[in-house]
Amino acid sequence: MQILRFIKDWTLPVAIATGIIIYLVFALIPVLDGFATAANPVFQQLLPVFMFLVLFVTFCKVDFHKLRPVAWHWWIGLFQVLTVGAIMALIICFNLTGENLILAEAVLTCIICPCASAAAVVTQKLGGNLEEMTTYTFISNFITALLIPICFPIIDKAADIHFFEAFALILYKVFTVLVVPMILAYIVKHHAKNICQRITSIKDLSYYLWGCSLLIVSGTTMKNILHADTSITFLLIIAVSSLALCLFQFGCGRAIGSQFNQTVNAGQALGQKNTAFAIWIASTYLSPLSSVGPGCYILWQNIINSWEIWEAQKTAKLGK
Structure with a gap:
């Protein structure tokens, strides 16, 4: 029973460690x-x-009538655009090349990529607003779809990327990953209410499903790190940089959200990133080695998520 309790309380770190250990074995x-x-x-x-x-499980709990933009969405989106602009200015002004450029690309992909699709799962565990988080996920993906076709050809002149082609490709991925499960959840929620009630009655189902996906992603991340064609020192520099960026984005998100009494939502919106998407765009359009950045970021953000959930659970117990 103690083992099961430990797994339940520390699902995300257990999933990360299990994925890494299985891969290494x-x-x-x-x-x-x-x-x-x-x-x-x-x-x-x-x-x-x-x-x-x-x-799908998360959207079964969403009140679709409440999916609308609010003030903090625009400030978080603006912050993302300005931060991307700052990294782009750094690359252009200093004419970065070699490992310096790879490091900048690793940081850029962790900023430019959209809010994680599963951010709503953690937000719900932390007592945030599920509908506002879901709405921002769509806004964030649209911002990313605009920024990537503009920024990447400037960084890499050889990058075979055209604005409308890249924009359409990203929106297609958004449709298949976000819109399809949302449509299915809407149908089940309004036309198969018994099934919807059974799904939503299983406590933390989406959270544990996410833990399973995190196990797979962690193993893949370890694979990418071990097969990276560079020195240990440079890998450590990328890892430390992604940690600093992760703390920076979570901190800035929470600071912006505090102005709207939405600290949890805004912190997750800016800090929890779709790193699988970031790894894909880095490998496809930039130096493949830069994908180590988002690969490390996924470990850091889920350690932070685990700590946040532990703090929320501890506070809830004290409040009883």
């Missing part, structure tokens, strides 16, 4: 190498399935 034991190679595409297919289920 299969990577370091030669006899398991064949199975690992065969299982890799299976896990890659499972990840979007888990993310779809996470959002």
